[in-house]
Amino acid sequence: MKRIISTVLCVSVLLCMTGCEKKKESAVAFDPAPPFSALTEIKEGRKDVYLIIKDLESSYWRIVVEGAKAGSVDFDCNLYYSGCNNESDWESQSRLMDEAVTAGADAILLSPNDSVKLSEKIDEVYSKGVRIVLVDTAANTEHYDVCYMTDNLMAGQLASEEMMRQLRSKGYSDDEKLEIGVQVITTTSQTINERLAGFLQYWARYAPDNWTIISDIKYNDGDIEKGYECAEELLRDYPAMKGVFGTNNSSAFTLASVLKKHNRKDIALVGFDYSAEIAELIEDGDYAVSTVLQRQYEMAYEGIKTALELTEGKEIEQKFVDTGIVVVNAENYNDPDVLEALDHNRG
Template sequence: MKLVQIAGLAATAVLLAACGSGQVGGSGGTPAENSKRLTLIPGVQAEPFYISMHCGAQAEAQKLGYTLDTSAPQKFDAALQTEKVNALGSNPPAALLIAPTDDTAMLAPIQQVASRGVKIVEVDTSLKDTSVAQSSISSDNTAGGQLAADTLAQLAGGQSGSVLVLDTIAGTSTTNARAAGFEEQLKKYPNLKSVGIQFTQNEPDQAASKVTAALASTPDLVGIFATNLNTGEGAATGLRNAGKVGQVQLVGFDASPSEVEGLRNGEYQALIAQDPAMIGQQGVQQAVAALEGKPVTRNLTAPLHSITKANMDANSQYFYKQSC
């Protein structure tokens, strides 16, 4: 990642923190004020996916007469996210929108908040236990993985070879589903065979190392599927360092500014873009419906889009933001 991008993301982290600092419902908020206060706890600070989600949620909350504050962990980590959830205990919001960073480890802290009467809406990721949240809004991640496999097969154009799948962390519901969907769909293409799923702990440098190792051990590597932004950026770095950009087809998931730039300059051959702003918007809608005693939809699915260099300009509305 270029230094200017890092600087931009750092600045956005400050922006996200500031989004919650002036909202009603901080320390000392009254019960009446808190009844109109929503809190969003995304998976991690400064990722364009979650920034775009925040923007969609913030706009919808304002439209519906609610305030929204955002508190994001510095890393995609259950322990760090648990700290953010636990911090709500002294002054809970009316509803919590959360992207659980682990589908099991985050159950207890979220249950603790829910026990205080807080409505829970899952955005992007979800818990295995379906009894806690009023609603879950996510992309169809299995279908996203399948779309990635179809896209990679088209890019390969009949070429035979091996394919590497880079996932984030075991227990992350969204990316695990993408990897599984990809693996299953790839079986439909006899010219392509998977060398398995490797986890990167959501760290770009680990993804780059996995790619370097795979290039050395798998001479017929023709494709890589990276299940999220960080794995994609790391994979692009690994290919760039090895001089294999464009020789190995890289399909990424998400459409961050750096990924879009990579698609335009040929480091990626395709991106599977989500619609995080819609996820945030629908998350607020479902939270407000739950608070106001209106019908709530238990599961909602946001659309996905396969974007290549050829069609990227026509699909620019799906590129993720770095600020609202």
Template structure:
């Protein structure tokens, strides 16, 4: 049941000998020349956005690992996770400055392919995190096994609603690997293992709080017997919780299962509005992408894929030190 699909990803380490000569992109103003900076190895990281605290947690892990390794990193991303062109321009700018390596989390797995070819032509290694591009150029991917994580969410959802009833899904993307794998891992697990649970609707709010709230309210109005909603990322989950609040629903009226962390989800779980969620290890993900970038730049072999982990948390274990260490505010 638990399986992982990361697109076309091959263990290709490209031009590692050139990697130490580069520089990295600035957080919002573009890349800086290595010769004018600290003299340290430069690694540029480009995330899917700044909209959610998840990415700030990834950044924290990346910065901690960079300090440990003695390298300089920059971390940038578009304001929202729908700004594909802006993200690709950030990638192009970073490539032009030739850092030692680039860490990239693709918003669109197809749109990034031509830009990856530019990186290949210029000998700039790419390490991926969270979401891959459908290119065979990248050396490695650091990410959660999103299919398996969503399957775990499905198991908990089914148990929480007593193994029967109508549920729905508020997804965050139909095109990114994370969005597809989380949807499919949840849906396929429900269909294969819980025949008395019926998924009545799947809609996408692009991780936007307001749009996801409106979708949740529409779903609840259209399906009066709806027992549960699975939300596939931080923004989706916060939106669903907000929608339920706006309808005046109380804890226990509907079972909400989320994904990721953040202050709003943590509070919703503690208050009982949300039953639980899947947390990743964003700090560990950030640390891994920097480590892999460093290894590639220094000529070491890296694994094709590193599963950075995913875990269920709810009111019963949210304060457990092992889980608390994976949660971010």
């Protein structure tokens, strides 16, 4: 019964949040995405690959750019890139795809800002013979070649397991009543929805009955200031809250910043990706903080390699390639395998 209730909660919350986003979309104005820039020396006779990322200012996406650049050097292609100023700006990505096709792109590496609304444009571009490799996030269409990404359902489950471990490490008993707050970036990303679903599924199955998820799930719409506001609201409105889950980079580091601001060492945090704010609390040792580290450098690097192979006629059997994750916390952040994974995420 508990699992059923949690699943219903997940679905109802997502539907509610999606409805709220639709009401606000028309009022949101984004700075336009800049023109494509060359990341490599441009040479005649080489294939032209165009990289379109979600957020030009994000440390996570800068690592994606670095991985793609390294791949373009190693596998000998011209690489151009652009992206958005906000992860909710799917319309700029649609325009950039058109610009890449007009410029003669042989392949496009795309991280969709909206898995549903961009599907029609992806279909259109794919039908023109341009090879499409998705990075980090899948789209609601079959008309792309391959997607390099995290197994986000599994990652959400691991995050849920890690949250329980951190809560117990802080001394909370299974009989104690406590609440868990959640902040997400958006509900239009398949990636985020799968992480949240995995987290809630695992929680419904294994968490003590007295440990509950706050139904007031916050979303920041890719706006950092809104992320801070969401974190402050959770702390203010839910005094029984002893854990917070951030489903992506901006959600996690805004939660970390607010916990540090209020010296809330009693609240466990589990997030995604790596930032200075997360690293500081992990290394502090007095905070119960973990992060699910993705391998976005490898996503982009392998994406470039595969894109070029596709332009040469190679057939790709796998539609999805799981690039793996590493859970980082105070107990393991100096382990050799974790340090190796962190090297790329530090840039």
